[in-house]
Amino acid sequence: MSGPAPTILIVEDEPEIRRFLRASLATEGYRVVESASARRGTIDAGTHKPDLAIVDLGLPDFDGVEVIRRIRSWSSMPIVVLSARIQESAKVEALDAGADDYVTKPFGVGELLARVRAALRHATRSPAGTILGLGASRIDLEKRRVTREGAEVRLTPVEFKLLACLAKHLGLVVTHRQMLSEVWGPSHVGHTHYLRIYMKQLREKLEADPARPKHLVTETGVGYRLLADEA
């Protein structure tokens, strides 16, 4: 990463959780700003202009989803959500409200740091013009060209749109709703079966073992995630 160290805002009411977040984010060289409430976090997001926000969903004063909505009303900064297992539906709500990814408590820092890195990368880089490697498959988004072991793979227009939609959020989860809305249009957001059928087709064309996908990953109950080989 070039330029000054990215600043990360933590909106989390539990001081013990803030403590280990602060410690592990610092080891990666990030600057850390901490807010202990939703209200404070919304203000700090405006005054500190962080490069990324980590928002806990269970805040005492008001809902973390509301924090995300307020930040999204003026900023496209990446947001990673911390959710407890009990908040399964709140997690999807947070993602649809504009959060970029989530980590479920309890989590290991390795998982969180990976999400943070992917979200920061997403914010600073446009995926067009990059060539993605998915094992033996290569995807050139700009030229709309897909190969597998060097041989051309023919994707239907919808398959390509779907792949491009996931590639736009490389490494990050994309909800069913976002995918359906982007590929088929907002009137199709309830048609999850389209995704099931097309993701199967895509995996058969791109994955080495379509039953155990390594790149077109299922996030059960939430959406999908595209994982590319590290460039």
Next chain:
Amino acid sequence: MKGYVWAALAVAACTAAGLALRERIDPVNIAMLFLLAVMVIALHFSRGAAIATALAAVSVFDFVFVPPYYSFAVNDGQYLVTFGIMLTVGLVISGLAESARNAARARAALSVEAETERVRSALLSSISHDLRTPLAVMSGASSSLAERGEQLAPAERRALAESIFKQSRDMAEVMGNVLQMTRLETGAIELKRDWASLGEIAGSALDRLAGRLAQHRVMLDLPADLPLVRVDATLIEQVLGNLLENAARHTPAGTLVRLRAARRDAELVVSVEDFGSGLPPEDFKRLFAKFHRGGGEAAGGGIGLGLAICRAIVLLHRGRIWAEQLPGGGTAFRFTLSVDQAPQPPAEEA
């Protein structure tokens, strides 16, 4: 209210029977028919219905069957005796029936209480074992790090920290299971059905359990034309996860664990099969009960909620779940999901 309707019907039936038989039997025996009606009503319905039956029975009997026919002009005060007897029989029987019903209710309540008590003490003993051990490890390892950290070799420090991490993961799982069981039992979980692919769910469950299954050979055996299912994918993934975990826990390293599905009419039968030593026959009955642990505590870990959670989730989907002995000696856990025809996405011009 229902009792009164039945009372009217019973009296009407006795009247009809009495009219049919009046040439052949004495009025006394016709009165017995009415007494029978009072008994039956008193046995099954309220005290009020029994009194009403007795009243109606005496009136009808007097009016229809006692000369002068079709009038109440009775010189016979003796039918007051008939009424008195019928009333007494009605009251006594309805009283007996009532106390019998109360006793049955109390017995039922008592057995529910006993079951709740059994579950509660099992929960306490599980929790104290399954949480106390990891807590002991965590406090020991973390205090070693905090107080003696500088004197420890880096590799040792790392091992301690990793064991804290692992124990906390296990503990989170135990807590998650207890919480999930409670939510399933109190109806706090609402099913979010949506079109889902069993293949995706299975792939995701296997990934999640890759660590636990590392010592086993895993085989995923799904037909290519598996239809989509309308299920709560998160919950079905949990069912598969629990069944796979169970298989990993109770069978020796190196054995095969097979996840398969087959369509059978309007159902999908999903199976997790293991090739361990199988289960004792008496275990099959209690397998899905809460806090049942296969193979005793020695089999290691597990609070005995995994299969109970599976059962609750499958039932919520209106499916069936059961275990079978496999011919080779292993065990198959199977459950069903109903299949609906998923609509096709709009066709694409290629």
